[in-house]
Amino acid sequence: MEPRTLQLMELQTQQQMELQAQQPTEEGGSIQAAGSSNRWAPTPPQLRILKGLYYDKGFKYPTPEQIQEICLHLKQYGQIEDKNVFFWFQNLKARERQKLKEFRNVPVGGSLDLNFGSTSSTDDGRSIDLNFGSRVGYGVDTYSSSPFNTNTSTTSFSTTGGQSFMEQRGGDHQEIETLPLFPMYGEDILGNMKTTSEGGGGYGGGSHISLELNLNSYRDADMA
Amino acid sequence: MEPRTLQLMELQTQQQMELQAQQPTEEGGSIQAAGSSNRWAPTPPQLRILKGLYYDKGFKYPTPEQIQEICLHLKQYGQIEDKNVFFWFQNLKARERQKLKEFRNVPVGGSLDLNFGSTSSTDDGRSIDLNFGSRVGYGVDTYSSSPFNTNTSTTSFSTTGGQSFMEQRGGDHQEIETLPLFPMYGEDILGNMKTTSEGGGGYGGGSHISLELNLNSYRDADMA
């Protein structure tokens, strides 16, 4: 019942190899102590950046090279591999698309006509009210890429038009393409200037770079 | 710490979900929608129908379209969304699988004995599981289509005991696809008549599960 207790990640002074924030969700004390989670989980800064790319930049089809760049950049915020970035994009794309699929075409296909007004479903025979309702509670909702979540992308200027105007594989999905994702100078793909402020977690391992992104438009909406 | 404290819940087998007589108020959950951060819980009729599909029909892989149909149908028994249906099936499949996984691997180690005949579905005897024994042994090489290599991991746990290699995916499964899930005539999967009076009163009949529908007569042409 308690609205999720937001809590911040404890500082880790240095990036762990296995102990990256395995539980970037909310909740308080990690239920299962540290480590031992084999699968990667984005640290808050990583997630913020990834989301920035995807939503703000509309960057959804990274090439292998770009994935490497992104990954390299994200390493300063915690352990991460190319494949993690790859999967992250792939999953997000897939789930957004899936979500759309669910929305579309209300089964008007003749055979189904099972509304008898028994409930308050306000069935007019066609309204798509599949995804509304119960999600109110604690104003947050994981940014979530679940196939069904109401789109909570904090920015939503691109909000996945699906394949509206983007072309597919091999070409130019988005404008960036040749533009270096994380140039050594100036701003990065997110339009952020280099700063040294922490990303939010404390993952910044001093080992390199000072290129720090600071997404102004993003708050750590990630599962707070 | 081991994230999974091996617990012996195996013989738990079937949980009598029917018994837990919850009362989410079949009105569509309107009472709870206010601000009590509730997660969806199937109303008894909804659960009955879902289980009917899963166990009786062996319907385990609903397509997005079918999910919509199911969801739409279930709305008359209470508030529900597509994702609820989606997750319900996913979870049930996953846990069914998980349960089996715990069974095999008898502590005696040594010889591999993959001979555990019956399926674990001991649900009231109503489990007419059509195709079980999902996939066993996944041959893993590189995660397909991704330009990376999983070096190290190489998870090549193939040949982990003879694999019965059955391919269910592709057109197989049990897919009733073209058959309407909830035909407008006569009874539905549970042998319930489509009456409108049902929905409002109190979850339809209380007793439950007396369905005897015979799968065989159902349709034996499409699924192999």
Next chain:
DNA sequence: GGTTTATGAATGAAAG
């Protein structure tokens, strides 16, 4: 009332 159980929800990873 803290602990366990059941299960909804989320998401990384992988298969096809």
Next chain:
DNA sequence: CTTTCATTCATAAACC
């Protein structure tokens, strides 16, 4: 790209 699998997180209900 689409679906499915596996594991984990979250939380209400049941249990003690």
